[in-house]
Amino acid sequence: MTTRVVLGVSGGIAAYKxxxxxxxxxxxxxxxxVVPTASALEFVGTPTWAALSGKPVSSEVWHDVHAVPHVQIGQHADVVVVAPATADLLAKAAHGLADDLLTNTLLTARCPVVFAPAMHTEMWEHPATRANVATLRQRGAVVIEPAEGRLTGADTGKGRLPDPAEIFELVRGVLDRGADASLDLAGRTVVVSAGGTREYLDPVRFLGNRSSGLQGYALARAAASRGAHVTLISANVSLPDPAGVSVVRVExxxxxxxxxxxATATADAVVMAAAPADFRPTAVSHAKIKxxxxxxxxxxxxxxNPDILAEISHDRARAEAxxxxxxxxxxxxxGSVLDLGRAKLARKGCDLLVVNDVSGGAVFGSSDNEAVVLGSDGASxxxxxxxxxxxSHVIWDEVVRRFAD
Structure with a gap:
């Protein structure tokens, strides 16, 4: 069955994205x-949206009135995505205003709704905008955190529209979950590590591993789609930042x-998907070794090297994390892969351990995975x-289950 997506576009310079x-x-x-606002059409015209979608496009409730579009579009949608979502659009959505086709659609939609804000930093940080975002999230909408970077003009800061490819991936995750697409991580702060660390021998050589970071990035993206505030600690990963995620880069x-x-000082959950190097050179040459x-x-x-997982498990900043x-x-x-996994779970002291069989290099760099999730309570x-x-969603399901406990 074809999935019906409503793409709302409000009037910001990021409308072209x-x-x-x-x-x-x-x-x-x-x-x-596509349902643009009148302001959005000042940036990208109706012919562009019609050509790309293959459908007529209007911003007015008065177009094709006999079809009642202001009700029908929202009622029949499987997901509504607003990108970019301006401060004005967020305010209207939070207060239930309906003065055009897009805001009417938002009021009639009973499917997941995703907002991808884009605006200047001062507008995003204004108490009115923050209150509107909180209201929308409380009602069950996914409001993605904007990215940091170059804004209109010479300004730089938080408020940039996330990469469209990453918005797409987040929305696809919402659609894949279907009826299970609840915001069960809303209000939660989670930390995810990804990638593989490097231990330098000299200025050009290092000890490393084959971790691509794909699983960690998938975990971060999945948590954001479930409403979490996500910090992704990325070790030498060359992937675009997941939409709505704060990224900290390390080597x-x-x-x-x-x-x-x-990051764990305020975290409700920490997922250590990164592959830290077990060893490092006792001395690093300041010149290339000849x-x-x-x-x-x-x-x-x-x-x-320090055992990070054992440290944060045994010396917890928050006992309930x-x-x-x-x-x-x-x-x-x-022992077998699972035997070694169970021993590691007991030794590390974590609540859950995701065990991968990597014989022959399986998993690394692949978009697919398979695993057994072991719990300290004996669950498997x-x-x-x-x-x-x-x-990723199975892992977050298990985390949420332990929140409930």
Whole structure:
């Protein structure tokens, strides 16, 4: 069955970016109805929206009155996305005003609604806007945190529209959950780590691993789609920032440890999906290490890095926080992948451990995953082969379950 998407566009300079979002929806097979405001049409005209959507476009309730569009569009939508959502549009939505086709559609929609704000920093931070956002979230809408970066003119700050590709991924996550798309993480602060750390030998060489960061980014995106305030601590990942997520970038395990410890002070949940290097060189050369004339290789002495998962699990900043770890295992003479996973769960002291069988390099760099989620309470949830987004939602389901406990 074709998914019916309503793309609302309000009058901000970022309206041109909604064309890319529309293209992603239509190319993915969604039936998209574009509902711009009159102000949005000052930035991008009706012919553009009609050509890209393949449908007539209007901002007025008086167009095709016999079809009652101000009621029908919202009633039949599977999701409504407003991108960009200006301060004015957020205010109207929060107060139930309905003076054009888009605001009427928002009042009649009984499906998930996603707002992607874009405005100057001062407008986003104004108490009136913050109150309107809080009201919309309380009613069950997903209001994405805007990105930081270049704004109109020379200004830089928070208020930039997130990357359209990331907005699309977030909305797709909302649609995939269907009837289960509740904002069960609303009001929660979560921390996710992603990627692999690097331990430098000299200015150009380092010890590292194959972690791509895809699972951590999927976890961050999924948490944002469920209403959480998300801090993503990213170690050497070359992926676009997930929509609505605050990103902290690190390189080494020590930097990752400091960032995680700082972020966990106020976190309701921490998911350690990053792959920290277990060891680092005891000394780092300030100059590039040269090849020896006799062909001999230099001896590199290593020392153990801090165990971040064990530290935040045993010395919890908040006793009620849910801590989730990951274990990439291959199995060996001492036990199977699950045997090693259960031992690691007990040793680390976390609440949940996501165990991946990475034999032959499986999982790394792939868009799919499969795992077993082990709980310190003895629970075990097998997650069959599927997308990393699907696994992310299973993990958050288990976290939410422990909130309820």
């Amino acid at each position: 909604a064309c890319e979002l529309l293209r992603r929806f239509t190319e993915s097979g969604h039936d998209v109805t 080494t395990t020590a930097q990752l440890r400091d960032a995680v410890v700082a 090849k020896a004339a006799d062909g001999s290789a230099p001896a590199i002495e290593l020392e153990q 849910v801590i989730v770890g990951f274990a990439a295992e291959t199995g060996d003479a001492t 949830v097998e997650v069959p082969h599927g997308s990393k987004t699907a696994l």
